[in-house]
Amino acid sequence: MSSYRIQGVTGEWEVVIGLEVHAQVTSNAKLFSGASTEFGAEPNAQVSLVDAAMPGMLPVPNRECIRQAVRTGMAIEAQINKWSRFDRKNYFYADLPQGYQISQLYHPLVGEGSLLIEADEKAGIPADKRIGIERIHVEQDAGKLMHDQHPTMSYVDLNRSGVALMEIVSKPDMRSPAEAGAYVRKLRSILRYVGSCDGNMEQGSMRADVNVSVRKPGDEFGTRTETKNVNSVRFVMAVIEQEARRQVDLIEDGGKVVQETRLYDPDRNETRSMRSKEDAHDYRYFPDPDLLPLDLDDDFLVECRESLPELPDAKKRRYVEELGLSEYNATQLTAEVEGFRRFEDVLSATASALGKGDKDVATQVANWTLSVAPGVLNALGDEAKVENNTAAASAAILKMQDAGEISGGQAKEIYEIVLKTGREPTEIAETEGLKQLSDTGAIESVIDEVLANNADKVEEYRGGKDKLFGFFVGQTMKALQGKGNPAVVNQILKDKLG
Amino acid sequence: MTDLTDLGVKAIRDGVAAGTFSAREVAEAFNANVAAAQDALNAFIVATPEKALEAAEAVDAARAKGETLGKMAGVPIGMKDLFATQGVQTTAASHILEGFIPQYESTVSANLWKAGAGMLGKLNLDQFAMGSSNETSYFGNVISPWRKQGSNAGLAPGGSSGGSSAAVAARLCPAATGTDTGGSIRQPAAFTGITGIKPTYGRCSRWGIVAFASSLDQAGPMARDVTDCAIMLEAMAGFDPKDSTSLNLTVPEWTDGLDADMSGHRVGIPKEYRMEGTDPDILESWDNGIAWLRDAGAEIVEVSLPHTKYALPAYYIVAPAEASSNLARYDGVRYGLRDLPEGANLQEMYAATRAAGFGDEVKRRIMIGTYVLSAGFYDAYYNQAQRVRTLISQDFKAAFEHCDVILAPTTPTASFPLGDKSDDPLAMYLNDVFAVPASLAGLPAMSVPAGLNKDGLPLGLQLIGKAFDEQGVLNAGLAIEQRAGFTARPEKWW
Amino acid sequence: MSVDRETVAKIASLARIQMDDAALDRMVPEFNGILAWVEQLGEVDTSGVEPMTAVIPNHQRLRDDVVDADPLTGGGIRDKVLANAPAAEHGFFGVPKVIE
Ligand SMILES: [Mg+2]
Ligand SMILES: [Zn+2]
Helix, strand or coil, X not given: XXXXXXXXXXXXXXXXXXXXXXXXXXXXXXXXXXXECCCCCCCCCCCCCCCCCCCCCCCCCEHHHHHHHHHHHHXXXXXXXXXXXXXXXXXXXXXXXXXXXXXXXXXXXXXCEEEEECCEHHHCECCCEEEEEEEEEEEEXXXXXXCXXXXXXXXXXXXXXXXXXXXXXXXXXXXXXXXXHHHHHHHHHHHHHHCCCXXXXXXXXXXXXXXXXXXXXXXXXXXXXXXXXXXCHHHHHHHHHHHHHHHHHHHHXXXXXXXXXXXXXXXXXXXXXXXXXXXXXXXXXXXXXXXXXXXXXXXXXXXXXXXXXXXXXXXXXHHHHCCCCCHHHHHHHHCCHHHHHHHHHHHHHHHHHHCCCHHHHHHHHHHHHHHHHHHXXXXXXXXXXXXXXXXXXXXXXXXXXXXXXCCHHHHHHHHHHHHHHCCCHHHHHHHCCCCCECCHHHHHHXXXXXXXXXXXXXHHHHCCCCCHHHHHHXXXXXXXXXXXXXXXXXXXXXXXXX | CCCHHHCCHHHHHHHHHHCCCCHHHXXXXXXXXXXXXXXXXXXXXXXXXXXXXXXXXXXXXXXXXXXXXXXXXXXXXXXXXXXXXXXXXXXXXXXXXXXCCCCCCCHHXXXXXXXXXXXXXXXXXXXXXXXXXXXXXXXXXXXXXXXXXXXXXXXXCCCCCHHHHHHHHCCCCCEEEEEECCCCCHHHHHHHCCEXXXXXCCCCCCCCECCCCCCCCEEEEEECCHHHXXXXXXXXXXXXXXXXXXXXXXXXXXXXXXXXXXXXXXXXXXXXXXXXXXXXXXXXXXXXXXXXXXXXXXEEEEECCCCHHHHHHHHHHHHHXXXXXXXHHCCCCCCCCCCCCCCCCHHHHHHHHHHHHCCHXXXXXXXXXXXXXXXXXXXXXXHHHHHHHHHHHHHHHHHCCCXXXXXXXXXXXXCCECCCCXXXXXXXXXXXXXXXXXXXXXXXXXXXXXXXXXXXXXXXXXXXXXXXXXXXXXXXXXXXXXXXXXXXXXXXXX | CCCCHHHHHHHHHHCCCCCCHHHHHHHHHHHHHHHHHHHHHXXXXXXXXXXXXXXXXXXXXXXXXXXXXXXXXXCCXXXXXXXXXXXXXXXXXXXXXXCC
């Protein structure tokens, strides 16, 4: 259980959080029209007659939008409703050309599901926790209003109007900003695994309505407020902190929390009431008579399920159980799509280069992709060329390292050159002299010299001063200019010192 | 030479094809009638004589080249001003859309132009198709070409397709498009002695038709006889991927299938339609219809539609509810009227624009629709109405176990004087009492002229068919048409 | 159920139809007349009856995810979209300034 508490004058308070995440469905065309969804077009350039709600225009749903929402539902192990339908949510606003939003209230496409947020001691999540998801429904996005272009007018751009959104509604299961942050991150990760949303919060592809209430631990739920359109994980957490604090102070001052819509101002880090939408509460939902109920057939559902990729939780389990990775590494590697894709590419390239099984090289590859490679990449910055960063190059480096031909340090150096130039790792090792010495004879003669030059230390070692072993290794490596294969050096030293 | 404006769709099309006269001559003749009648009948909001000529010339040229001509080749028609027509003002007879020039063509009108029809103009109607007398038009009411014997009082052409009915009856066009939400093709057809059919919901695309009530709206032809309706419906109907509710079925060759022999067919007479207060003339014409269909070989059976009484109130919940939402887009932002009082904010602009742009009846229905959908009332009103609608639909299904087509009056009375019911919304609504049940069930239904009442005004008989069975409806209509021998036409006073 | 003037005014505001006192005076009795009449639906026993969803049995078709497949429902037509706008400026629709 979360121990997150707000300290009030009357004691400790608990915060109760539910999130409604609006995620833009990845699709070429809009939910009910053929206009493009591409980001960043000229104002009103991606608006059809349908999106502009011209008289007599009618909606026809985009299969891909329905498919992606269903796949998302399956990814959170939710109930998929074969029969669902669209409703109209009626209100007047300049960004809403029809005077209603086509959404789903009574019969959503996706019913109850859940997702797992993982223990994160540092963040204050002591144990894994399953967060319930109430539903996912599909709906239209609204247009955009611009307020600062004209002294007395606002400008309306309908490019976003009609773009498909999934509204993913959680249960009020979260109890701390950290849990909410973890939930949004996990949800984002799942959406990106599934490919149903690009998760780009800066472009507005994902935004959260944050429902917050406070109560004394064990009491009934308090009255909640809804802070709309929060567009980063950090802001979601900030909203919860600010809103919980505000509500506690309000209640303790003898006030009452009003159920209302609020807006977050990141510059001031505070929420404020959105009075402009106050009278719009009676939405008069009713089934959209321009559309028939959705009746999904089995073939459609089978395709949705079969096209689902392995998802983060299952992947992590497999990494631990089948590849023998540590919990930590497995968590790191599966958190984001980019991470596991990189890992799996290098893994299969390395395994086949070495003629070994995935399991045999997994730990090595995990260390490489999680720490070694990013270290080099970060240090290089812009000098690294993405196109040079191939899985085959990494595999070739790891193969040489595995064979003892190069040291860890040499591996980094070679990788650096690969990233800058795109040259072959084996060729780099050869021509740049980045190989270790494994020739037993040559190493033996160097060791003999080291031992002869340090006869006194040899004496002391044999007298029981074990710690001196490292000294001999160091001296030998120094004499070999760092290119001696440590395993070979160790073995010969051990043999010679007896 | 015969007056070309006395000809119907089939006669014109065949005459043009045979070279008896040119399409251009036909267009010119109707253009002249349109212009001459405008002041008296007010049937058109905009006349487009140049469009009619342009289409006619294209047909004449195609014929000269020996090309295959379309089903409506050379036939100039009137277009109800609810259909968006590219480059031609489309208003739904409202102030809020005054001056609106669509950048697109409705599917149904596009289908008609493709079939070789031309446009004489945009026909007047009740505002947003809400009304039964054409008195709610912002552009003034249409006057029926009919008059009571011995009276010069202006009569209602019916509504909402009143411009269409008046124009066809007065020979301003051989045919016109109509739309029917709760009787808006059939009731005006009955009032003006013409024929009109509302096909099965989904036969004609709704794309580009200004929406009133989406689950009910359906376009259809209004013409002088059954054959003309069949021809025109073939041209109008068809699957449209732009309309989710469009039926993905090939359009039958209804014209080829016309057959007035009713032997082996059972005609249902719904006992609940014998309502108190129905005009005795209407009941008499109904009895005539029964006799004619029996004469055509049909077996007459009594059927029961027990929830008939509740159809109208259910309709007056469902239709306004949908309308309140459909009409929310008229907000002065993207097109149409904008009323921006000094210092008004966005929401005040909406309220001012809509107050100025909508007529009283439209406002009434938006208000009722808003109310029945509002928090706490949705279940009691809207859902209850949709449940009743299910029952009405089931009534029809059960009735059609015992019959193939249903015969009923189209309206409870003949046309009434303008102004008679305009102060009493409920009295006006009752006009559609016989028409609304088929609308609620999405069934094909048609009105055919059955004779004149004692005042010399036309009366219509209604045929209601099973879903998708327009053919059965047209055939029964034809059987009546052949026996009714309806040749009356309004005496020209305009 | 009869509704009062205040309720009617609230509905008018929800529907964004400005109504002055005279308009409200006319609307209230009409509104109540219609409501009283539709309320006869309450007599109908609809227990176990599903509200109608599709008037004619039909399947919701789903469109392919192709941009501008049909010019009538595609984008890239800004001029057409703005052609009838009461206030089109710099490619936008202009509205009175909204303070959020
Ligand atoms: Mg929300
Ligand atoms: Zn939403």
